[in-house]
Amino acid sequence: MTLNPATQSVFSDHRSPARGGTTRWKSGAGPAVLPLPAASSTPKVSLKDISLTYKGNNGSRLLALDSINLQVKTGEFLCIVGPSGCGKSTLLHLIAGLQQPSHGHVLVDDKLVDGPGTDRILIFQELGLFPWLTVAQNVEFGMKMNHVPKPERQEKIRYYLRLVHLSQFQNNYIHQLSGGMRQRVALARALATEPDVLLMDEPFAALDAQTRDLLHDELERIWAETGRTIIFVTHNVREAVRLGDRVAVFTFRPGRVKREYDIDLPRPRHLEDVTVAKSAREILDDLREEINRSLEAEYGFEVRP
Numbered sequence: 001m002t003l004n005p006a007t008q009s010v011f012s013d014h015r016s017p018a019r020g021g022t023t024r025w026k027s028g029a030g031p032a033v034l035p036l037p038a039a040s041s042t043p044k045v046s047l048k049d050i051s052l053t054y055k056g057n058n059g060s061r062l063l064a065l066d067s068i069n070l071q072v073k074t075g076e077f078l079c080i081v082g083p084s085g086c087g088k089s090t091l092l093h094l095i096a097g098l099q100q101p102s103h104g105h106v107l108v109d110d111k112l113v114d115g116p117g118t119d120r121i122l123i124f125q126e127l128g129l130f131p132w133l134t135v136a137q138n139v140e141f142g143m144k145m146n147h148v149p150k151p152e153r154q155e156k157i158r159y160y161l162r163l164v165h166l167s168q169f170q171n172n173y174i175h176q177l178s179g180g181m182r183q184r185v186a187l188a189r190a191l192a193t194e195p196d197v198l199l200m201d202e203p204f205a206a207l208d209a210q211t212r213d214l215l216h217d218e219l220e221r222i223w224a225e226t227g228r229t230i231i232f233v234t235h236n237v238r239e240a241v242r243l244g245d246r247v248a249v250f251t252f253r254p255g256r257v258k259r260e261y262d263i264d265l266p267r268p269r270h271l272e273d274v275t276v277a278k279s280a281r282e283i284l285d286d287l288r289e290e291i292n293r294s295l296e297a298e299y300g301f302e303v304r305p
């Protein structure tokens with residue numbers, strides 16, 4: 001296997017003829033045949049030699065990310081997995097422009113990122129929905145901040161609530177929704193600002209298995225329909241294989257790209273697919289080494305394989 005920066009396709013025996021063509025789905029392979037916003041070869045996001053050092057309270061320094069080089073194509077779905085504390089959230093913050101790297105550059109469309117922008121949006125696990133606003137008002141919020149005119153806002157609220165199947169709940173308050181519905185409101189709110197790049201930080205980690213399965217289907221459908229570029233952080237390797245065009249495995253601190261896997265399995269995929277499980281197992285073996293390193297560092301004892 002080739003280490004970073006070379007991307008390696010280890011699952012090419014499952015390569016979908018639909019890849020790079022005009023459909024995301026193999027015809028007849030699932031319930032829907034959706035148009036593909038064909039992935040362009042121009043990088044949407046480029047991370048060039050990124051390092052980030054945090055300063056601790058007592059003057060100590062912690063190298064969180066080290067020499068990260070990654071390119072994400074327009075319309076690509078990249079998943080990132082890595083042990084806890086390896087810098088995944090930090091990396092999303094850098095791409096969102098909420099933090100600056102200590103070294104290196106983040107480029108979006110070949111332009112240097114030096115702060116937040118409407119072309120990128122970060123969705124956290126905590127969601128950050130406003131409990132005093134209705135579903136529709138939550139979806140409207142980002143558009144208001146971006147000074148989108150009212151008639152256009154109304155149209156987009158309708159469109160995006162329909163896309164996430166929440167039209168009937170537009171006048172509900174957040175506490176009147178289930179966890180999965182809240183997650184869909186957060187997704188609609190993010191999509192309504194029409195960012196090119198969606199940065200998702202473990203968005204489904206707190207959900208039950210059934211709701212998560214449904215949201216996987218919906219996210220995949222929305223991604224195919226809207227052509228957004230998605231960078232998705234998860235601890236769940238199967239989820240990464242279920243959703244991603246590519247999975248990047250990060251090392252334990254400092255976070256580096258250990259290996260990248262192209263996932264060429266046909267879509268739509270399901271978590272329980274044998275091919276998904278097989279691919280996930282291979283990636284998990286790789287990740288386990290890093291998780292063991294992190295456990296050794298945290299607990300100071302040797303973890304047996």
Ligand SMILES: Nc1ncnc2c1ncn2[C@@H]1O[C@H](COP(=O)(O)OP(=O)(O)OP(=O)(O)O)[C@@H](O)[C@H]1O
Binds near residue numbers: 064082087089
């Ligand atoms: N504001 C901060 N100041 C100092 N250190 C920080 C800060 N934020 C994060 N860190 C440290 O940087 C490292 C990476 O943190 P980060 O939150 O990016 O990890 P992560 O991969 O997202 O972890 P998890 O999977 O647990 O969410 C950790 O060791 C963390 O303690």
Ligand SMILES: [Mg+2]
Binds near residue numbers: 089090
């Ligand atoms: Mg995190």
